[in-house]
Amino acid sequence: MLIFILKRVAGMIPAMFAISILAFTVIQLPPGDYVSTYAAQIAQTGEAVDSAVLANLRERYGLGENLAVQYVKWIGGIVRGDFGQSFEWNQPVTELVWGRMGMTALISFLTLITMWAVSLPIGIISAVRQYSVIDYLTTTFAFLATAVPEFLVAIVLLYISTMWFGVSVGGLFSPAFENAPLSLAKVWDFLQHAWIPILVIGLGSTAALTRIMRANLLDELHKPYVEAARAKGLPEGRLVLTYPVRVALNPFISTIGWVLPALISGELIVSTVLNLPTAGPLLLQALKSQDMYLAGAFILLTGGLVLIGTLISDILLAISDPRIRLS
Amino acid sequence: MSDETILKVRNLSVDFPIQKSVVHAVKDVSFDLKRGETLCVVGESGSGKSVTARAILQLVAKPGAITGGQILLDTSSGEVDIVKLGSRGLAIREVRGRRIAMIFQEPMTSLSPVHTIGHQIVETILLHEKVSKEEARKRAAALLGRVRIPEPEKALDRYSFEFSGGMRQRAMIAMALSCNPEILIADEPTTALDVTTQAEILSLIRELQRDRGMAVLFITHDMGVVAQIADRVMVMFRGQKVEEASVFDLFERPQQPYTRALLGSVLKLETPAPRPPRPAAEEPIAKIENLELHFPLNAGFMGRPTNYLKAIDGVSLTINQGETVGVVGESGSGKTTLGRTLLRVYDPTGGQVMYWPSNGEPVDIATLNKAGMKSLYGEVRMVFQDPHSSLNPRMTIYQTISEPLRTNTDMTERQMMDRVSELLSRVGLPPDIGDRYPHAFSGGQRQRISIARAVAVRPRLIIADEPTSALDVSLRHQVLDLMRDLQNEYGLSYLFISHDISVIRYFCDRVAVMKNGKIVEVGDVVQICENPQHAYTQNLIGAVPRPDPRLRADAPQ
Numbered sequence: 001m002l003i004f005i006l007k008r009v010a011g012m013i014p015a016m017f018a019i020s021i022l023a024f025t026v027i028q029l030p031p032g033d034y035v036s037t038y039a040a041q042i043a044q045t046g047e048a049v050d051s052a053v054l055a056n057l058r059e060r061y062g063l064g065e066n067l068a069v070q071y072v073k074w075i076g077g078i079v080r081g082d083f084g085q086s087f088e089w090n091q092p093v094t095e096l097v098w099g100r101m102g103m104t105a106l107i108s109f110l111t112l113i114t115m116w117a118v119s120l121p122i123g124i125i126s127a128v129r130q131y132s133v134i135d136y137l138t139t140t141f142a143f144l145a146t147a148v149p150e151f152l153v154a155i156v157l158l159y160i161s162t163m164w165f166g167v168s169v170g171g172l173f174s175p176a177f178e179n180a181p182l183s184l185a186k187v188w189d190f191l192q193h194a195w196i197p198i199l200v201i202g203l204g205s206t207a208a209l210t211r212i213m214r215a216n217l218l219d220e221l222h223k224p225y226v227e228a229a230r231a232k233g234l235p236e237g238r239l240v241l242t243y244p245v246r247v248a249l250n251p252f253i254s255t256i257g258w259v260l261p262a263l264i265s266g267e268l269i270v271s272t273v274l275n276l277p278t279a280g281p282l283l284l285q286a287l288k289s290q291d292m293y294l295a296g297a298f299i300l301l302t303g304g305l306v307l308i309g310t311l312i313s314d315i316l317l318a319i320s321d322p323r324i325r326l327s
Numbered sequence: 328m329s330d331e332t333i334l335k336v337r338n339l340s341v342d343f344p345i346q347k348s349v350v351h352a353v354k355d356v357s358f359d360l361k362r363g364e365t366l367c368v369v370g371e372s373g374s375g376k377s378v379t380a381r382a383i384l385q386l387v388a389k390p391g392a393i394t395g396g397q398i399l400l401d402t403s404s405g406e407v408d409i410v411k412l413g414s415r416g417l418a419i420r421e422v423r424g425r426r427i428a429m430i431f432q433e434p435m436t437s438l439s440p441v442h443t444i445g446h447q448i449v450e451t452i453l454l455h456e457k458v459s460k461e462e463a464r465k466r467a468a469a470l471l472g473r474v475r476i477p478e479p480e481k482a483l484d485r486y487s488f489e490f491s492g493g494m495r496q497r498a499m500i501a502m503a504l505s506c507n508p509e510i511l512i513a514d515e516p517t518t519a520l521d522v523t524t525q526a527e528i529l530s531l532i533r534e535l536q537r538d539r540g541m542a543v544l545f546i547t548h549d550m551g552v553v554a555q556i557a558d559r560v561m562v563m564f565r566g567q568k569v570e571e572a573s574v575f576d577l578f579e580r581p582q583q584p585y586t587r588a589l590l591g592s593v594l595k596l597e598t599p600a601p602r603p604p605r606p607a608a609e610e611p612i613a614k615i616e617n618l619e620l621h622f623p624l625n626a627g628f629m630g631r632p633t634n635y636l637k638a639i640d641g642v643s644l645t646i647n648q649g650e651t652v653g654v655v656g657e658s659g660s661g662k663t664t665l666g667r668t669l670l671r672v673y674d675p676t677g678g679q680v681m682y683w684p685s686n687g688e689p690v691d692i693a694t695l696n697k698a699g700m701k702s703l704y705g706e707v708r709m710v711f712q713d714p715h716s717s718l719n720p721r722m723t724i725y726q727t728i729s730e731p732l733r734t735n736t737d738m739t740e741r742q743m744m745d746r747v748s749e750l751l752s753r754v755g756l757p758p759d760i761g762d763r764y765p766h767a768f769s770g771g772q773r774q775r776i777s778i779a780r781a782v783a784v785r786p787r788l789i790i791a792d793e794p795t796s797a798l799d800v801s802l803r804h805q806v807l808d809l810m811r812d813l814q815n816e817y818g819l820s821y822l823f824i825s826h827d828i829s830v831i832r833y834f835c836d837r838v839a840v841m842k843n844g845k846i847v848e849v850g851d852v853v854q855i856c857e858n859p860q861h862a863y864t865q866n867l868i869g870a871v872p873r874p875d876p877r878l879r880a881d882a883p884q
Contacts (some may be wrong), residue, residue, distance in 0.1 A: 224431055225439045227386060231431075
């Protein structure tokens with residue numbers, strides 16, 4: 001088991017390297033660089049742009065150098081824990097990123113847990129009671145939830161809660177708690193705000209997972225081992241939970257691999273709509289202004305988050321399925 | 328054997344509603360099962376034998392339902408009608424596993440892949456008896472020892488996929504016997520196993536039955552198995568009981584025409600079909616020499632493989648013109664792989680396959696290029712085992728049969744239509760079915776269609792991979808006779824792959840016995856079947872159950 005985990009972790013290193021190259025390529029793709037965006041901004045305000053200042057800036061950040069050198073400089077810094085300087089904010093990227101990434105990780109994790117907690121029982125019920133009223137209801141609901149875009153749900157929720165209930169639901173904290181130290185009251189405040197983004201981000205994937213669980217379980221319910229277990233006298237409820245559900249869980253666990261990227265990209269849009277202090281809005285801004293070190297750090301860390309999620313699902317799979325563990 | 332009846336089935340009926348009609352899977356079936364006896368229920372596919380067995384434990388799959396009759400189980404407190412217990416609730420669960428246990432056909436899938444063998448047996452014991460976990464585990468280990476699984480203590484903590492098919496069926500039997508049931512229902516428990524494993528499992532069931540005085544309801548389609556283990560036999564056909572008799576009476580004096588026909592088709596396969604004598608000077612059509620197919624194993628990350636799976640390990644075999652060469656062996660012996668390698672489904676890693684085409688010089692199939700192989704597909708064709716999956720369900724019969732004509736000849740549409748209807752009547756089907764789809768046909772009819780497709784381009788060599796294994800016994804000799812007629816008519820040669828000795832003996836001129844990728848013995852079919860030289864062949868032939876109860880040790884003189 002330990003060897004299995006070590007092997008998987010070792011396998012993450014080349015994947016991480018590939019992600020870093022990809023992240024670097026993505027932030028280099030648009031024409032121009034931060035300095036040209038900066039010059040355009042200044043020109044818009046009507047002031048004269050001193051080309052000597054611009055050249056100075058370029059030199060300071062090594063923007064004129066060849067791409068490979070820039071990449072080595074960038075990645076070399078990251079290995080030492082230095083993500084570089086954000087042009088726009090004039091701060092080290094590290095300071096800007098951690099809090100935001102932490103919130104993204106927290107929201108994604110909470111969403112994932114909620115999704116599993118909701119879709120697992122619903123999926124089981126609609127498989128065991130196939131073609132019942134409950135099955136038809138959840139099926140209809142699942143198709144709707146998959147089809148409606150997340151940002152639309154976010155806007156509708158915002159509208160309803162603001163116009164009908166007079167409650168502001170943007171952000172993750174009330175203004176009073178925004179900079180307060182961690183306390184029980186702050187956690188409670190966070191949970192009061194967090195349920196909306198969790199609901200919005202998780203809605204589509206929860207619906208998809210419900211369908212997956214239902215389909216997996218329907219495949220398993222008529223397998224011979226289920227009949228054999230019934231023939232030895234197991235009560236129906238215990239039978240379903242200990243045998244077919246155990247086996248149907250495997251594809252379910254491995255969905256974490258694709259759910260996590262979907263969550264994080266969904267989070268980007270939803271967070272912008274709901275004004276959440278997560279990585280999404282900041283990444284969007286950084287990409288728009290070609291703040292390359294900041295954007296690169298976000299893409300890299302998001303990639304890392306997905307890899308970790310996949311690793312977790314691999315480990316969970318190995319725990320739950322002896323066929324993976326032993327062969 | 329006592330005369331005390333433990334189970335009485337009276338006028339049992341089971342219906343399956345399908346769309347607007349109802350299929351009567353079991354119609355008005357009555358029989359008795361006595362303590363300590365083995366009652367075999369025999370019938371072809373669709374005869375209702377499995378449904379009858381499942382009804383006894385209230386395991387009939389939805390939407391099927393018991394619509395009438397009684398299933399009376401003798402208990403200490405009088406008779407209990409299982410039909411009245413319903414399919415849920417404590418009462419029926421007390422019967423399942425505790426009083427009546429069941430084993431199933433597919434040992435590969437009848438055990439949970441994610442629970443240990445020990446867990447599954449211990450669970451059964453704890454369900455029905457008030458014992459401690461340690462006590463139950465001890466009993467489970469003893470049971471595994473009893474069914475002769477080596478190192479039972481260790482086996483408890485292993486998973487079903489770590490065992491072979493035979494070992495899984497043993498574990499399944501151990502689980503079924505864990506609460507000392509009075510009745511064991513065995514639904515084709517050896518059908519998915521090799522003959523040598525089948526012989527071991529059958530003798531194990533018989534032995535356990537004698538030890539415990541258990542009644543066994545044994546469902547099978549194999550008359551050989553019936554002759555070996557049954558005390559009494561019940562014959563079913565289309566959901567109805569046709570005949571019930573003691574095993575000796577049934578084989579010697581079958582009363583009903585259906586039973587006679589069934590036995591007739593079994594016995595027909597017991598003697599070789601008449602064959603024309605082989606010419607003095609044989610002309611080879613294909614000559615396999617030292618053929619090897621090795622699959623690399625344990626290929627590590629960028630590393631070299633450390634071991635090879637030798638699927639075919641130096642096979643040499645000659646097929647002469649107009650000859651039928653059988654290849655027999657157990658699962659994993661490499662016989663199917665051999666057939667496929669001849670058509671380059673796999674690329675051999677060594678050796679050669681010389682083939683003499685109708686015009687021109689011999690070619691080596693093992694190293695032939697793509698264009699060369701393409702021209703060969705007009706001369707060498709294949710017939711597969713499963714007629715349900717080897718025909719494309721979205722292609723009409725005409726499209727299916729004309730496809731090789733389209734790719735290998737330049738016939739016009741008109742000519743192809745004539746050829747297809749001629750082929751259809753040749754294989755015994757109506758010539759006007761060309762625009763129908765495979766689902767409209769039964770297994771035997773589909774296999775005839777497969778054969779028509781194979782002979783459409785007038786090939787010279789047909790590789791037939793278990794072409795009769797998926798068919799009921801009454802259809803087997805019909806398909807074989809058809810293949811024989813086509814052989815005489817077109818001068819075909821066959822490489823006939825099968826695990827079934829009786830089919831090989833009926834159909835082949837020569838036979839090669841394969842084991843672990845090697846040929847252990849090759850020779851005339853009569854000589855191999857009646858006087859095998861190699862120990863493995865002797866073992867294999869000896870394990871085949873013969874449909875003659877008089878060969879049994881306990882047969883009356």
